[in-house]
Amino acid sequence: MPRAIFLMAWNPRQGPIIVGQYPSSVELDKDKLIDLFGLALRQGDAAHFSEIELRGEKVILYFTGMETRMNFGAIIEDGENLDSLRGAMVRAVADLIVRGIMPSSEDEWKDLFERIRVYQEMPLEEKVGELFSDSFLRRVYDSLLELGISRKDFVLQRLGILQGSREEDILRAYIEILNSLGIFNTYYDEESMREYLFLMRDVVILRRKPKLYELIAKKIDGYKQEYSSFVQEYLENKKWLEEQETLASIFASPRLYSALKELREKGLIKIEDIPEELKSAMDVLEAYDICRSVDDLCYLLTDVAIVLMFPKYSIHKCLEQYSSGVLALKEVEAYLNAVKKSYQ
16 A cells, blocks of 8 residues: 555646645655656656655656656555556556546545555456456457457557557556556567567456355255256357456446355345345346345355456467468567466
8 A cells, every 4th residue: 555646747837747645744855756757758758657766765656648648656665566556556547537637635635545545455356347347448458369469559550549649648557457467468679669568368257156056056946957047048149248348347336246245155145134235236236147036035146257367369369470470480489478477
């Protein structure tokens, strides 16, 4: 958890300014921060992370890019999980860029600080689900799924994003989040001066048998047959192809995710015992065929899981591109070595 966060931005009249911070009691070396921000602007830097020392404390900075021109920083404690913090910082920044509204009050800054804390403590499946419920993020992921490896400028072209645009800054923020989760990896080839994106893990959102399957079967008559019939129809009609975003949305919603965890832990629950704040969420899960109700009981029909898998399909597509002469041996080796290293 960072000790403090702050945001700098470009003002057309005043130049680089500190927009705000939390807690406000933490003293910042504003002159040094403004100098660093000004340097990034003068150099025309792309979005990136940097680490500095400020009055004897470690600070991590994220520069959003030349179009949005913001520098989001955090003063970090010893032993901080930097990957987790980077993901939390960029997720917060991406929301600010998309919404176009900056925190302006102490309460709003406190809320932003709290969101970063909560994000760091989220389980991996909740972080991934929250991302993959975003249609733009899914487009970014799908663009790389079919290739495994791609130059970053080619990804921009496929997504119809202009270099130097606000959309590119948003794209870079999403890429940083995916990097922090181990799904993407960014590789810069110094010889060719080209930036590549590697797909490190396939993201699969699927249904699975509840862990408390046998307990539910003892309490609900005909449950095993009901479950088998559902699975058979689900597979025959390939329903997983059309419900990826729907299932991801369960993890993106705190209420739905809390309701799912309640059912996971208990298998089934008396309807009268469902907490008031989760009743509407249970109704949504029932509409998604995650749970069902009979008499006075609500029970889990299928669990939902997000799994990060070895990118077998993408590696196959990568080798196909090499065979057809699209990719060079050096590019393929860099990708395969990155995947191998990620499992060590």
